[in-house]
Amino acid sequence: METEHTPLEPRDTERLPENLPPEVEEGNVEYKLKLVNPSAERLEHLVTQMKWRLEEGQGEAIYEIGVEDNGLLVGLMETELQASVASLEHMAERLGATLTVLRERCIDDENGEEQRRALEILVRKVPDDQKFIDLRLTVLGNVDSGKSTLLGVLTHGELDNGRGKARQNLFRHLHEIQTGRTSCISHEILGFNNKGEVVNYSESRSVEEICEASSKLITLIDLAGHHKYLKTTIFGLTCYSPDFSMLVVSANTGMAGTTKEHLGFALALKVPIFVVVTKVDMCRKFFIEKTVSQLEKILKSPGCKKIPVRIANEDDAITAAQNFDTDKIVPIFCISSVNGANLPLLFKFLNLIPPLNKDRDKLVQLPTEYQIDGVFSVPGVGNVVGGRLHSGSVREGDQLMLGPYEDGQFQSVKVKTVHRHRLPCRLIQAGQASTVALHDVEREHLRKGMVLVSSELVGACMEFEADVYLLYHDTRVCPGFRTTVHVGNVCQSVQIMEIKDKTAIKTNQKAQVIFKFMKQPEYIRVGSRLLFRQGTAKGVGEVIKIYPYTEVPTR
Numbered sequence: 001m002e003t004e005h006t007p008l009e010p011r012d013t014e015r016l017p018e019n020l021p022p023e024v025e026e027g028n029v030e031y032k033l034k035l036v037n038p039s040a041e042r043l044e045h046l047v048t049q050m051k052w053r054l055e056e057g058q059g060e061a062i063y064e065i066g067v068e069d070n071g072l073l074v075g076l077m078e079t080e081l082q083a084s085v086a087s088l089e090h091m092a093e094r095l096g097a098t099l100t101v102l103r104e105r106c107i108d109d110e111n112g113e114e115q116r117r118a119l120e121i122l123v124r125k126v127p128d129d130q131k132f133i134d135l136r137l138t139v140l141g142n143v144d145s146g147k148s149t150l151l152g153v154l155t156h157g158e159l160d161n162g163r164g165k166a167r168q169n170l171f172r173h174l175h176e177i178q179t180g181r182t183s184c185i186s187h188e189i190l191g192f193n194n195k196g197e198v199v200n201y202s203e204s205r206s207v208e209e210i211c212e213a214s215s216k217l218i219t220l221i222d223l224a225g226h227h228k229y230l231k232t233t234i235f236g237l238t239c240y241s242p243d244f245s246m247l248v249v250s251a252n253t254g255m256a257g258t259t260k261e262h263l264g265f266a267l268a269l270k271v272p273i274f275v276v277v278t279k280v281d282m283c284r285k286f287f288i289e290k291t292v293s294q295l296e297k298i299l300k301s302p303g304c305k306k307i308p309v310r311i312a313n314e315d316d317a318i319t320a321a322q323n324f325d326t327d328k329i330v331p332i333f334c335i336s337s338v339n340g341a342n343l344p345l346l347f348k349f350l351n352l353i354p355p356l357n358k359d360r361d362k363l364v365q366l367p368t369e370y371q372i373d374g375v376f377s378v379p380g381v382g383n384v385v386g387g388r389l390h391s392g393s394v395r396e397g398d399q400l401m402l403g404p405y406e407d408g409q410f411q412s413v414k415v416k417t418v419h420r421h422r423l424p425c426r427l428i429q430a431g432q433a434s435t436v437a438l439h440d441v442e443r444e445h446l447r448k449g450m451v452l453v454s455s456e457l458v459g460a461c462m463e464f465e466a467d468v469y470l471l472y473h474d475t476r477v478c479p480g481f482r483t484t485v486h487v488g489n490v491c492q493s494v495q496i497m498e499i500k501d502k503t504a505i506k507t508n509q510k511a512q513v514i515f516k517f518m519k520q521p522e523y524i525r526v527g528s529r530l531l532f533r534q535g536t537a538k539g540v541g542e543v544i545k546i547y548p549y550t551e552v553p554t555r
Contacts, residue, residue, distance in 0.1 A: 020064065020071035028057025028354065029322070031067045034080050035087035043087075047094050054097065054125050058355040059133045059216075062322060063088060066105075066118030075107035075116025088121065097125035098194035098215075102318050102352070120318075122352065124194055126215050131423075132191070133216040134432060135355060138236055140266060141248035142257035143225035146278035146337060148186075150248060151220050153337045154346075155188045155200055160337040185223060185236050189421065192216040196351045211421045218350055219421075219433070227258050231484070231491070234531055237265055238486040239373045240433070241388060243356050244272040244324070251283045251334070254291045255298060261538075264471065267304060268540040269529050272324060272356060274331040275308075276346065281336040288334060299330050306330045317345045321352035363430035367454035368392030368400060369525075370436065371489040375446045382416070383443050385452070386435045387489065390525075392454065393429045394418060394436060400452040402441065404460035408521040408549035413452070414439040449490045451523045460521035460549045463497065466530060468541035469510050476504040483534035485515060487543065488525070493518040494532070512544070521549045 023031040030053050038046060053061035065084050066075045076084060085099075092099055103120040126132055139147045149160050189207065191199040191214030199213040211217060221240055223233040237245075245266045249259060266273045275295060280288050296308040307329045311317050320331040331349065335342045374386035394400070396415055403410030416437040418428055428434045436452065470477060481496045499505060500512040528543045 019073050020067055022071045023069045026056065028053050028061040029064070030061065031064045031069050031071070032084070032088075033066065033068055033074060034076055035065070035084040036080055037083060038087055043091070046087075047091050050091050050097070050123065051095055054095065054123065058360065059125055059127050059130075060354055061123040062102075063121045063123060064118065065121060066107075066116065073105060073107055073118050075105070075118045077116060081117055081119065085119070085121075088123075092123055092125075095125055097123050099123055100194070100196055103315065122196075124215060130429075131211065131425075132214045133355060134219070135217070135244075135353070136219045136221060136240055136242045136433070137350075138221045138223055138240065138242040138245045138266075138271070139248060140223055140233070140237075140245055140259075140262035140273075141225050142250070142253070142259045142262075143227075145225060145248045145250040145253070145259070147225060147248045148222055149337050150276065150278060150335075151188050151222055153340075153343070155190055155220065157198070157200060159340050162338050185221060185232060188220040188222065190218045190220060190350065192218075192351045196348075198347065207422050211423055216351065217421070223262075225258060225262075230258065230261070230533075233258075233262065234265060234486050234533070235373075235491055237269055237271065238491075238529070238531060239371070239388070239489040241390075241488075242271055244274070244353065247273055247275045249275060249277050249291065249295065251277050251279045251288050251291050254294050260298070263298070263304075264538075265531060268471070268531065270327075272327055274320075274324070274349070275333070277332065277334045278337060280334050280341060281338045292332060292334065295332060308332055310334075311342075311345050311349070314345060314348055317348040318352060321349050321354070325354055325356050360429075360431050363391040364393060366391040366430070367457050368394060368398075368452065369454075369457060370394060370400070370452040372446070372450045372452065373448055373489045375443070375448065376435070377443055378437070381437050382439075383441050383446060384435050384437045385446060385450075386433075388433045389428050389430055390488075391430045393427060394434075394452070395427050401455055401458050402438070402452055403450060403458070404521050404523055404549075405445070406520045408460040408462075410453075410458045410460075411441075411445075413441055449492070449522060451489075453523070459546075460523055461517075461546045462521045462549055463514055463516045463547040464524060464543055465512060465514050465545035465547070466541040466543050467510065468505075468513050468530075468532075468539050470505050470507055471538040471540060472507050473537040473539075476506045477537070477539075478504040481534075482518070483532045483537065483539075485530055485532040487522075487528050487530045490522045490524060492520075492522060513541070 100122045101119055102122050105118040107116045141147050191210045193199050194215045199210055221236055223236045247263055299306040299308045309320055309329050309331050311331050311333050323329055333346050369390045370387055371390055372385045372387040376384045378384050398415045401410040402413045416439050418425055418434055418436055420434045479496050479498055485494045494515040494517055496513055497516050498514040502511050505511045526543055530541050532539050
């Protein structure tokens with residue numbers, strides 16, 4: 001990885017004559033012309049301001065030193081620059097934060113001599129209620145595009161031998177090792193310390209040690225690429241609520257197989273996405289250019305309406321990461337897992353990419369809703385459920401309601417222990433994935449799709465109404481049509497009972513539809529995004545109304 005630098009030894013020096021956009025009051029970016037020997041009163045104000053910027057960025061803030069509020073690059077002389085950085089270090093120290101210089105801009109004077117410099121500095125502080133900044137990334141792409149190999153290289157630090165050696169540590173089943181194809185969801189972690197260095201790479205470093213050494217941890221969720229495992233891939237996208245997705249495209253095959261489907265699902269669920277073109281070591285330049293041009297054409301199309309951005313150097317990676325939360329740009333990386341081409345740019349991007357969940361503080365204040373996506377039996381512990389906490393918080397000893405069961409009822413259960421990334425913890429809060437051990441619950445009573453909720457949220461439904469958009473169907477969809485719907489951690493067959501104000505819907509049409517679960521009642525939320533599919537038919541939508549289990553809408 002990159003060598004360590006002191007705050008005044010930047011990793012990238014550049015000549016950028018253009019100015020920055022004007023400073024905005026919201027967000028985690030702050031412009032400062034200079035911070036030379038501020039008074040005690042001024043320092044208190046600056047520390048409070050930094051604390052607010054860090055909260056806006058959920059633990060990360062960007063300071064532009066030598067820049068006016070209107071974005072004009074003025075720069076500072078060496079003495080003023082040193083004093084300003086010293087003041088910034090003092091402010092960060094007060095808050096327990098660290099500094100890393102990202103970029104340095106040199107501004108020429110009238111004589112064309114370099115005398116003034118402007119710095120872009122990353123300030124990082126792990127939120128008080130967390131051990132590290134936690135992000136989730138789902139990995140999408142067609143079979144044989146190199147997803148598992150790329151994750152093996154990212155998390156283990158050893159390049160591939162060209163025959164799939166790097167992916168062997170990720171596979172969980174014999175048939176995966178034999179075929180080289182992922183069939184189930186696997187999780188890997190990538191940790192960065194305060195200096196932006198990857199902490200995974202040391203001999204026999206365990207998951208627990210990586211978590212302890214990381215200030216930022218990215219959970220990489222490897223999803224299946226083969227079409228026969230599409231149900232598993234969709235479940236991973238809807239259930240894990242990823243912060244962003246990485247679409248992996250092979251340079252020698254382009255947008256083949258399920259690639260377009262995966263891209264469409266991510267866009268339908270409004271998950272920010274970036275693209276990694278792999279296997280560039282196997283192709284000539286004109287072939288790589290053909291693949292990237294094809295990608296750009298699709299991303300710019302009316303169905304996507306995105307702005308593709310090719311990442312060619314470190315400056316591009318930094319700029320793309322800082323603007324990734326705009327939901328408009330799609331960075332494109334061209335890398336090789338065999339010779340390591342452009343891998344440092346991908347690491348830089350992953351280290352700087354900001355947390356995108358801006359509503360986390362609000363969700364923490366709401367009643368508890370824990371979505372169960374996995375069930376395990378652990379010797380010596382008992383029955384354990386895995387999942388993600390959508391809202392509220394969970395502590396050891398909490399009394400929550402588990403359900404719904406086949407009759408729509410909920411059962412009161414007690415939380416025995418809570419673990420995150422295999423580490424015990426006393427408290428988990430909204431947005432965090434974890435495992436929860438429960439007291440006195442039979443294994444046969446647990447299933448994927450259940451929830452642990454506060455008593456005020458107890459409720460199940462057999463029918464619900466949704467605004468839907470039919471992406472594709474050979475003919476048309478009418479009442480009575482049966483399909484598989486994915487809503488959060490729920491995956492079940494449903495039947496369309498009614499299409500309001502219409503007799504049927506066709507491709508690219510919208511409608512309000514009432515669905516009915518075919519097997520048993522489920523817990524779903526108004527506002528949840530949904531996907532439904534049956535054969536080649538696909539659609540997306542949003543839940544707008546829930547009919548309680550005991551109520552049946554009149555038709």
